[in-house]
Amino acid sequence: MKQDEKKSEILDKKKVSSQLSLSGWLDQRAPFLSFLKKEYIEFPMPKNLNIWWAFGAALCIILLLMCITGIFLSLTYVPTAQEAFLSIETIERRVPSGWMIRAIHIAGSNLFLFFMYLHLFRGLYYGSYKSPRELVWLSGLIIMMMIMITAFAGYVLPWGQMSYWAANVVMQALSSIPWVGKSLSYWLMGGTIPNTITLHRLFVLHFVVAFAILVIVGLHIIFFHVVKSNNPEGVEPCKEEEVLPFYPYFVCKDGVVIVFAIFLLVVLAFFFPNLLTNSENYISANPLETPTTIAPEWYFLPFYGILQVVPSKFGGVLLAMGSVCVLFLVPWLDRSPIKSCKYRPLHRVSLFLLIMSYITLGVVGKIHDQPLLIWLGRFALFYYYFHFLIVMPFSLRFDLQRSLPKSLLDAVRSKP
Known part of the structure; x- marks a missing residue:
């Protein structure tokens, strides 16, 4: 028995040594393991980070899920004015699990x-745009703009x-830009109106920009790892006692938010799929019949509200674009x-108050036939720029x- 135990111990030691030698051999030639250990296991994070710092990890997981499902949808989708709507119906009704992938x-x-x-x-509340994290902020805004283009x-x-x-509304708004608007819209x-060429170009734009976002997200993460994380106090950690390794402490926090995000996604996709789509979109496009109300998705409503409260079409486009561009100047x-x-x-x-003004503009974008709301939206737009x-x-x-x-x-000690 003792000899068998000794043999097993010797075999176990040999296995461990072989693994160590293999990982060491691989790490000398391609240092992925040491990189992952340094940047994603031992990476120091301020110990007072709260749940607000976990949304970035959830965004990465959702983005990967979007890219995977988008690839599957593109295998059946046909970007022509005659067949686009029918191809969506095919995905929903004939492709195995197509309804689930689209949902x-x-x-x-x-x-x-x-x-x-x-x-x-x-980022705005905790000042994550301040020095030395300007590139983290700017790259994040670029990702946001690319996401908006992809979503549209x-x-x-x-x-x-x-x-x-x-x-049609967006293209008409672009055409109001002096000198270049009409050429750009055309x-x-x-x-002069949305057609097959429009659909094909937007399909290519949607597909290409979606994967370009992955590259910018990679840069965003690199910038973040160079300057380290901000924290709720806005005080840079200067001692080892003030930080904790990313694994396992913050992996657990991120994991909780990721699980919660997936739970929300499953509930929305399987139980409330119609909550996220407009009923008008279940009707094939008809250039001769205008819907009674034209409103974008909820995430574009504030920008659409700006177009509604500004009498000048070009002025509305300028202020709507400026509402995003002003964010790039925030660090300065x-x-x-x-x-x-x-x-x-x-x-x-x-x-x-800035957040309330943004929500108010969204309400105006949804309900823009009330004069009182229009004036309230104008005040909200004024305060939006007033804040910045x-x-x-x-x-x-x-x-x-x-x-x-x-x-x-x-x-940390001062907290009750």
């Missing part, structure tokens, strides 16, 4: 944009009534050395001064 794709797109807005709000193109692809007329549509508009709104009470109030162009640059002068904790350990 997951639609639910995933809505959930992705919802989490993206939460991710953006977290994907919304047109089913070629239902709302898809067709949404494309080139994108391949004519905000001159306060304090990052977190936790220690900036007046700026915190202004930020919540007036409050942010001068918040250092007027905000209440609060003392920051000297270290993250002091902040």
Whole structure:
């Protein structure tokens, strides 16, 4: 018995040594294991991170799921005005599990944009755009713009009534841009009205930009790993006691949010699939019949609301585009050395008013036939720009001064 035990111990040691030698041999030639260990296991994270920092991981998982389901949908989809709607019907009714793949794709797109807005709000609230994280912020905004382009193109692809007329409204809005608008609109549509060429180009745009997003997400993660993570206190960790390794502490936090996100996706896809689509889109596109109300998906409603509250078509387009472009200037508009709104009470109030103004513009985009709502939307639009162009640059002068904790350990100890 003792000899057998010794033999088994010797065999186990040989296996371990062979594994170590194999991993060592591989790591010397292609250091993937050491890279993963350094950047995703031992990577130091501030120990006071809360649940708001887990939405980035959920976004990555949903994005991968969207790309996989999109590939399967593209195998059957036909990007022509005559067959696009019929190909969607084929996916829904004849392709095995096609309805499920499309439902997951639609639910995933809505959930992705919802989490993206939460991710953006977290960055604004905790000052994650400040030095030295400007590139993290800017790359994130580029991803957001690419997602919006992809979402718009994907919304047109089913070629239902709302898809067709949404494309028509957007192209007409682009045509209002002086000098280049009409040429740009004509080139994108391949004519004066949406047609097969429009659909084909938007399909290519949807497919190409979707995978280009993966590249920018990779850069976003690289920038993040170079400058490390911000935290709710806005105080940079300077001691080993103030950080924890990414694994297992933050993997567990991210895992909880990812599971919750997948649960929401399953509920939306399987139990409420019609909640995320407009009933008009179950009717094939008809250029001769205009829907009673034309409204985009919920994530574009604030921008559509801007178009409704501004009398000038070009002015509406300019302000709608500017509402996104102004976010790129935020790292330089905000001159306060304090990052977190936790220690900036007046700026915190202004930020919540900004969110309310954004929601108000969304309501106006959905219900834009009430004069009172139109004026309320104009006030909301004014405050949106007021926050970025007036409050942010001068918040250092007027905000209440609060003392920051000297270290993250002091902040953790001060909590009840």
